Amino acid sequence: MANVTGANVTDDRAQQADHRDHHVPETDEEVRRDLAAIDEVIARGRFKPDWASLQQHRTPQWFEDAKFGIFIHWGVYSVPSFGSEWYSRNMYIQGSKEFEHHVKTYGPQKEFGYKDFIPMFKAEKFDPNAWADLFEEAGVRYVVPVAEHHDGFQMYKSRLSHWNAAEMGPHRDVLGELSKAFNERGLVNGASSHRVEHWFFMGHGKEFDSDIHEPLKRGDFYWPSMPEPDHMDQHSKPVPTREYLEDWLLRCCEIVDNYHPKVLYFDWWILHEAVQLYLKKFAAYYYNRADEWGEEVTICYKQDSFMFGTATPDVERGQLAETKPYHWQTDTAIALNSWGYTENNQYRPAAEILQDFVDIVSKNGNLLLNVGPKPDGTIGDEDRAVLTAIGLWLKTNGEAIYGAKPWKRFGEGPTQIIEGQFSDSVKKNFTSRDVRYTINGSNLYAIAMRPAADGVYRFERLKEGDAEHNADFHGLIDHVDVLGVVDHVEWTRDETALEVHVPVSAITGDEPVVFRVVVA
Template sequence: MTIHEEYLQKIDKVIEQGPYKDDWDSLAGRMMPTWMREGKLGIFIHWGPYSVPGFGSEWYSRNMYIEGSPEYEHHIQTYGPHKDFGYKDFIPSFKAEQFDPHAWADIFAQSGARYVVPVAEHHDGFQMYKSDISEWNAAEMGPKRDVLGELKNAFEEKGLTLGASSHRVEHWFFMGHGKKFDSDVKEPLERGDFYWPAMSESDHHDLFSEPIPTQEFLEDWLVRCCEIVDRYQPEQFYFDWWIQHSSVKPYLKKFAAYYYNQALQWEKEVTICYKHDAFPFGTATVDIERGKFAEVQPFFWQTDTAIARNSWCWTENNTFKSPESLVRELVDIVSKNGVMLLNVGPKPDGSISAEDQSVLKGIGDWLAVNGEAIYQTSVWRQASEGPAEIPEGQFTDGTDVNYTAEDFSFTCRGKHLYAINMNWPENGEVTIRSLANQVASHLPVFHGIIEDVEIIGYEEVEWSRDEQGLHVRKTGIETKMPIVIKITLD
């Protein structure tokens, strides 16, 4: 019996014995875990052989085989013909000489993050963990280290919750362009080959695009995902978009049932994060890539975005968001019942760039002072007020939102309401109109008693309340970061 056959039998047995079955009704009612709802901020990590060329993006392994693309031309000019130097030939250079999981854990903990989700396997098919399924993994090639395992140990020492991400399903078509010319992606390709199956790529990747993944490929996908679950016990399992394909659905249900049943044995709260409508609503956690909702939602959700605007992995030409803009995004997302998974792309040697570290430090410094307005908070009666226009949907993080001094986001916890000003004015005076003092018959947003008002990190704040709103005055504040007004209610 092969490893795959043994694992498939194990999966069926766990599902048969566990309370969760591989049908959507059985999988319903899955809430975002408490540690995630309260932690609010996580770190995503894209790191692999694609970091070695450091050109274009983490999709280099696909694009380098598309004739005429910038990656194709760059590859020939830099490394030579594809038949002589293909994507697999980057692996020996992926040595990770400076990879220190404890240093990473320190950086992420200081950023204020509460959980970390490394990409265990990207579309390129290289496993960043020790595997019995394939030799094409970081423990046997490249770094020759169990990257995910070492990170798990280091994160646990820092109190960071471990997640894991699999993008394996897109490998069905990811290397297919390499078959169209003389490259190292050559037939015959069989399971166990690095490039297998390298099928042709649909123009749209829709729900029923062809060629449809085979049973052999999908069983291999399922076994790989379950191996990650059993070996590392991640408390979040993140999937990229193509799991929504019609052919994947039966295997997706099997994975979810297996994962949720195994988590019961671990006595851990876990979740699966998905995009679009790959899962029926309520069976896993909604995720929006590089975007968010414009309004508060009645359900918990996650956005995954990146410090770099142009790529998820490290490249020579990354452009970086500022810590100020990312803190504003975090505040806005939390006020709308969401959490943020923020991506970092380490360099091929395993170091984290100075630019990434600077951004993470800026976020961490702000959270060290103002974290009570973020961690363990809930949504208020409304998420925000002000004129800022918030774009909705995925891939809307290309430019910063134009926040003004009139823009506030709200969170609350216990007897405290936090009104977070997104752009403190030079004159030091703001008005929170949602807290206007009106008679109850006018049905204001807020009709309670305000006991005290302060600005976190500052002293001697002046405040008053009338029919126009809650007026707060504090001069001498010079920062581009959001300012947290802490309102104590009686």
């Protein structure tokens, strides 16, 4: 699917008006041609659009070894910097805090709608190389920018709609520039699409006198703005139309063809029954394209949007209570209240994120950690501080993380993990008795979630004993190191625990402490 070359435009608002009233990016004939091209790729590939065929797909080894990725929510919603990245929806809900804030700050929605933020989204300080340098320093292995959020503004050059960052706002192919910068540093490039939720995301704007009104047609920014379902589940109505879902499929395939992402992330509403046919077709297309290009890719999904074993399951803002035999991912954000930048973001400290990271890795998972850049294209001091701290910790302790495998027991300790999504705001209060285990090569790693006040660390899973005494570890220990602190630390082992003594002054901060148990 070829790229479009946008005209040089000096007046974004004039261009918006022209596109809203007159422009349809593709004719019906062009749509049929592009859909036929998708069918041709599927026909000649080994993956077909059914779950049995898609179960041939295997999670890439690079993904399992990577452990740490960055998610990026950055778009037009960063301009108002209020509430959350759902501003485009909420500003049209009468009585909401976003509605009231919008009227007070910008005026009535019929005079200043969401589209009018686009000329304000200039990204004048956006430097993809600076972002890539920061992520590399943070120890990140893959990066997943949001290519299109629910608001429908594409952060990449597209020929399916002119409402994109290459032709409006920044006038830059953001996804393309980032992908190039990541690849130059050996970071794996990904992308996410939240487009399917756009079906209803702007629908409240039709409930009063706003700038969202009929007629709307394919390619318009606000199209289709349908009524929001009471229950956003797989059976909700109104059902997305064939025209809309074909457009969704074309947009997803355009991202694949033009940017070759190795990870493709979808938000939740792809689980809708009307989407499933197109979802399977997309997965077959993506996996076949990867075969053609000699690349290993994966799709990350939430809930049960995909048949188990056909893609990588993801837990949004949550964790799992036990180790899983399959690989999985958590996506969460440095800010608790929003994925995008707002002026009142509530940031989590690096030590807490590292504790969750260690827990996730011990249970066979990856962490996809989100940052929300400011509208000018800079990453805020709070985000940078967290990423810098994580990078420093990984430089010392990365051998217990990158390429590590779960041990036969993920850990021990008094703190219980609440399983499931949207639990990252629950403060866990880990102690030094909370321990997580990983293995890498010939070494076993015991990771205390926080430093012990008295310098004494006990690992009950590593106690002396044999099978008759229900010991978990029967191996011989040669020595124990504390990564980045001291080699050959003092230790004892009996039928109750492996006990390690570390000078209190040797460990500072609240980050997890990693012990390398070297087996004889």
